[in-house]
Amino acid sequence: MTIFEKAKTARPARPSFRPQRFLRQLTSTAGVTLLGLAALLLFLMPLGYMVTTAFKQDSQLVAQNAPLWPAKAATYNYQGQNYPLYDVPTEQGVKRLVLVNPYREESDMLDPEHPEKGIFTVPGRWRTWNPVYSFSPTLDNFQKAWDQVKFALLFRNTFALAIIGTIGTLISCTLVAYGFARFRIPGKNILFIILMATIMLPPQATIIPMYIFFTKLGWTGTWLPLLVPSFFANAYDVFLLRQYLLTIPREMDEAAMIDGASPLRILISVIIPQAIPALTAVTLFHFFYVWNDYFNPLVYLVGKEELYPISVGIAKFVQTYSIHPGRAAAMAALTLLLPALMFFLAQRQFMQGIVITGVEK
Amino acid sequence: MSVVESLRSQAVSQPKRKGSTMQQRQMMWGLFFLTPWLIGFFAFQLLPIVTTIFLSFTDYTGTKEFVPGNFNLVGLDNYGRLFSDLYAVPSMKVTLKYALIGIPLGLIVPLCFALLVNSKHLLGTNLFRTLFFMPTVIPVVAGTVIFGGVLNAQSGWINLALRAIGIANPPRWFSDPTWSVPALNLLGLWGVGNGMLILLAALQGVPTELYEAAIVDGASWFRRLWNITIPMISPVIFYNITLGVIGAFQYFVPAMLIGGLNGDPQRSLLFFPLHFYRQAFSFSEMGYASVLALLLFVIIMIATALLFFFAQRLVYYAGGES
Numbered sequence: 001m002t003i004f005e006k007a008k009t010a011r012p013a014r015p016s017f018r019p020q021r022f023l024r025q026l027t028s029t030a031g032v033t034l035l036g037l038a039a040l041l042l043f044l045m046p047l048g049y050m051v052t053t054a055f056k057q058d059s060q061l062v063a064q065n066a067p068l069w070p071a072k073a074a075t076y077n078y079q080g081q082n083y084p085l086y087d088v089p090t091e092q093g094v095k096r097l098v099l100v101n102p103y104r105e106e107s108d109m110l111d112p113e114h115p116e117k118g119i120f121t122v123p124g125r126w127r128t129w130n131p132v133y134s135f136s137p138t139l140d141n142f143q144k145a146w147d148q149v150k151f152a153l154l155f156r157n158t159f160a161l162a163i164i165g166t167i168g169t170l171i172s173c174t175l176v177a178y179g180f181a182r183f184r185i186p187g188k189n190i191l192f193i194i195l196m197a198t199i200m201l202p203p204q205a206t207i208i209p210m211y212i213f214f215t216k217l218g219w220t221g222t223w224l225p226l227l228v229p230s231f232f233a234n235a236y237d238v239f240l241l242r243q244y245l246l247t248i249p250r251e252m253d254e255a256a257m258i259d260g261a262s263p264l265r266i267l268i269s270v271i272i273p274q275a276i277p278a279l280t281a282v283t284l285f286h287f288f289y290v291w292n293d294y295f296n297p298l299v300y301l302v303g304k305e306e307l308y309p310i311s312v313g314i315a316k317f318v319q320t321y322s323i324h325p326g327r328a329a330a331m332a333a334l335t336l337l338l339p340a341l342m343f344f345l346a347q348r349q350f351m352q353g354i355v356i357t358g359v360e361k
Numbered sequence: 362m363s364v365v366e367s368l369r370s371q372a373v374s375q376p377k378r379k380g381s382t383m384q385q386r387q388m389m390w391g392l393f394f395l396t397p398w399l400i401g402f403f404a405f406q407l408l409p410i411v412t413t414i415f416l417s418f419t420d421y422t423g424t425k426e427f428v429p430g431n432f433n434l435v436g437l438d439n440y441g442r443l444f445s446d447l448y449a450v451p452s453m454k455v456t457l458k459y460a461l462i463g464i465p466l467g468l469i470v471p472l473c474f475a476l477l478v479n480s481k482h483l484l485g486t487n488l489f490r491t492l493f494f495m496p497t498v499i500p501v502v503a504g505t506v507i508f509g510g511v512l513n514a515q516s517g518w519i520n521l522a523l524r525a526i527g528i529a530n531p532p533r534w535f536s537d538p539t540w541s542v543p544a545l546n547l548l549g550l551w552g553v554g555n556g557m558l559i560l561l562a563a564l565q566g567v568p569t570e571l572y573e574a575a576i577v578d579g580a581s582w583f584r585r586l587w588n589i590t591i592p593m594i595s596p597v598i599f600y601n602i603t604l605g606v607i608g609a610f611q612y613f614v615p616a617m618l619i620g621g622l623n624g625d626p627q628r629s630l631l632f633f634p635l636h637f638y639r640q641a642f643s644f645s646e647m648g649y650a651s652v653l654a655l656l657l658f659v660i661i662m663i664a665t666a667l668l669f670f671f672a673q674r675l676v677y678y679a680g681g682e683s
Binding site for chain 1: 388393427506513610614651658
């Protein structure tokens with residue numbers, strides 16, 4: 001039983017209502033759920049920072065006493081001029097007043113509810129008062145991020161790489177997993193252990209010869225070094241698919257074999273239709289892998305900006321944008337929007353895939 | 362089933378029968394299906410690693426074409442250079458610092474999350490599972506940008522919160538050489554989703570009778586956790602540690618995005634793989650970089666071997682030893 005099925009099964013009904021027990025249950029549930037909410041809030045807090053910052057004007061980020069949500073200092077129009085509003089502590093409690101002429105120890109103020117009374121002087125330092133902010137999100141950051149980062153090109157490149165790479169991964173990994181799951185090959189166990197051991201191999205240990213090799217072929221500065229290896233299988237996805245294929249009963253393919261079907265036909269007509277959940281998981285994993293991969297495009301596409309996928313494409317803006325946090329947050333939001341959306345749409349297949357293997361790329 | 366378990370089940374040998382044409386056909390088809398991986402393994406893994414070993418004995422630089430005559434065999438010179446390299450040891454220290462903080466965190470935090478979302482007292486478990494997992498799919502470049510903002514020394518929310526609870530001088534995170542690596546460890550916590558899910562699946566595999574018996578004996582929640590849960594899920598814990606160790610030694614991309622090629626501030630983010638990347642692709646010192654790459658590989662192999670050695674004693678396999 002998977003975690004998802006388990007979560008759905010109803011708990012057995014309690015025999016009779018006992019108030020004490022009910023109360024104890026209630027406090028446990030409330031306690032654990034509150035703890036969970038607190039942990040979740042803390043864990044996702046950076047996302048809250050990203051969203052609010054992306055909609056803020058940069059001026060708000062350096063302003064003192066500014067709120068955490070995107071806002072603009074509220075103003076009041078008096079005789080054709082805009083003046084800022086402040087919450088001023090007075091003897092009758094906090095009053096919302098317009099700051100017309102700020103001075104050090106006292107200021108000329110105006111009551112926005114009674115402008116006809118005219119300007120009066122209020123003692124106190126205006127810098128210690130809280131400015132009034134009104135909720136005012138801006139889309140400027142997204143506009144500027146979109147224009148400067150060439151997101152349209154980066155998205156197109158990433159999609160092309162993801163689609164071609166995923167096709168290669170699906171074909172090659174399905175073939176190899178089928179070979180490992182269904183056929184008697186001498187030394188298969190050793191081959192499988194070698195396959196799994198390649199997880200240990202750091203990419204650094206192979207990248208120099210690969211770079212030399214691809215340069216000799218004239219492939220550096222093209223997508224080929226990123227795409228071609230995906231047509232030759234990888235340990236994670238083969239393992240996932242093999243584990244899944246082992247759970248498919250052999251009766252169907254044995255019946256097909258007796259009918260004279262070749263192993264290739266059995267794979268296409270019998271195995272693949274039953275392995276759709278695992279194939280979906282592999283598709284998702286490879287898509288996320290391409291979206292995330294930084295090291296390989298960095299090495300093989302150096303200088304070819306028109307070919308960059310999104311990871312390398314936005315990397316050079318990470319540092320130049322530290323002076324524009326709003327724009328950086330908008331850029332991050334644009335980058336993670338699509339993977340996050342895909343994850344929410346296909347979260348069940350995705351999370352089950354991870355449980356099958358215990359591995360993700 | 363985890364990798365470890367499957368490797369174990371693989372080790373159980375299958376009975377052998379005498380060869381026949383049927384079996385030979387089976388074998389030919391099997392090898393045919395394995396071909397993509399066999400080619401890939403030779404072309405992209407075995408041959409490159411052998412070439413890396415060869416390159417480590419040469420003075421080849423990436424500026425010249427890789428043909429005989431453009432490089433010389435220099436024996437063990439590159440290996441000797443390790444001892445005069447100003448950054449080899451410091452960068453390995455940075456990587457070890459990251460690993461020593463990150464591996465325990467990457468073990469405890471997902472375990473806590475898994476215990477939480479496995480609790481029968483939690484309302485909306487599926488929503489919690491999805492949301493705790495979600496940051497794992499966020500691209501690393503985007504995550505780095507976000508944490509650069511959240512951990513900003515002045516305007517970041519973490520330091521605003523720390524000041525609000527009375528800490529006058531909170532860490533300056535990415536601007537402070539002492540705190541830059543722990544800051545990356547915090548960023549690393551956004552990737553605990555996989556570990557959480559695997560541990561969750563393991564928790565649900567623990568037979569409930571064990572807990573019922575322990576409750577009858579009056580065992581506390583903590584005792585049940587320590588004496589039942591942890592031993593029963595130890596294969597998965599071991600598996601998570603193994604992947605954590607392998608990942609920690611290869612880690613450098615967020616560090617490079619934050620600190621640039623120099624690993625600023627003050628080279629506190631010059632991770633060992635970043636040092637390798639600089640030697641190989643910034644300075645084109647392919648020969649010496651090969652030594653660094655091999656050293657990394659050997660360290661990962663030793664660490665993994667040590668883990669497997671300890672796992673033999675500490676990990677409990679409910680299915681019995683094979």
